[in-house]
Amino acid sequence: MTEQNLSQKPLIRQRGNLNVNQIQVGEYLAEIQYYKVIKVNPKTIKVISDKGIESTIDKDLVWEMYSASQYHIEKYITRTEINHVLANIGQQIFTVNFNKQVKPTDIKNKLLTAIKDEEGKPLTYEDIEKNLQKISKDLNKGEERTLIGYLLEINNEMGRSSAIDLEIERGKNRLRQIDHRTINYLIFKNTKYIVK
Numbered sequence: 001m002t003e004q005n006l007s008q009k010p011l012i013r014q015r016g017n018l019n020v021n022q023i024q025v026g027e028y029l030a031e032i033q034y035y036k037v038i039k040v041n042p043k044t045i046k047v048i049s050d051k052g053i054e055s056t057i058d059k060d061l062v063w064e065m066y067s068a069s070q071y072h073i074e075k076y077i078t079r080t081e082i083n084h085v086l087a088n089i090g091q092q093i094f095t096v097n098f099n100k101q102v103k104p105t106d107i108k109n110k111l112l113t114a115i116k117d118e119e120g121k122p123l124t125y126e127d128i129e130k131n132l133q134k135i136s137k138d139l140n141k142g143e144e145r146t147l148i149g150y151l152l153e154i155n156n157e158m159g160r161s162s163a164i165d166l167e168i169e170r171g172k173n174r175l176r177q178i179d180h181r182t183i184n185y186l187i188f189k190n191t192k193y194i195v196k
Helices: 003-007 079-087 104-115 125-136
Strands: 035-040 044-049 054-058 071-077 094-099 144-155 160-165 175-179 183-188 190-195
Touching (some): 071 079, 094 175
Parallel strands (some): 071 190
Antiparallel strands (some): 044 054, 094 183, 144 160, 183 190
């Protein structure tokens, strides 16, 4: 073991980031935590944390928290403005609705539904033409997706952000990409920002 490794060796094995027995009056603590509400009682809310720990919180303590879904204001803004809001979210919780990237198989499937009926039989030329007119606007539009989570990283050069999807079970891959170019709306700090 090198001298550098020895200096990084923990003095005491402990659970978590701090020694609870050494907490002193006047000391400041910080935590960023995400909760899912699992039960609402008259005076308390039962939650499960993102780390899987259940607890009960007095309703008086949640006044200053934000919800990923509640909002009091709707603002219609440009795509550039919504990307600016997203870039300044930090680690706050939010809901974002966007369209996923279009894959070649998606386009193929859309085209196949335009030329065949439900039984897979070819349609008439007139029916194909009608169906192609209907889907032509949405052909390059990916599947709509709503994500509730928090940001990890913003990559403005690529037009994407990396976020943790809180609705995916802990222990599974929760990392998702948000395509800035296809954001439809964003709910953040009591405001729903809608792309006009």
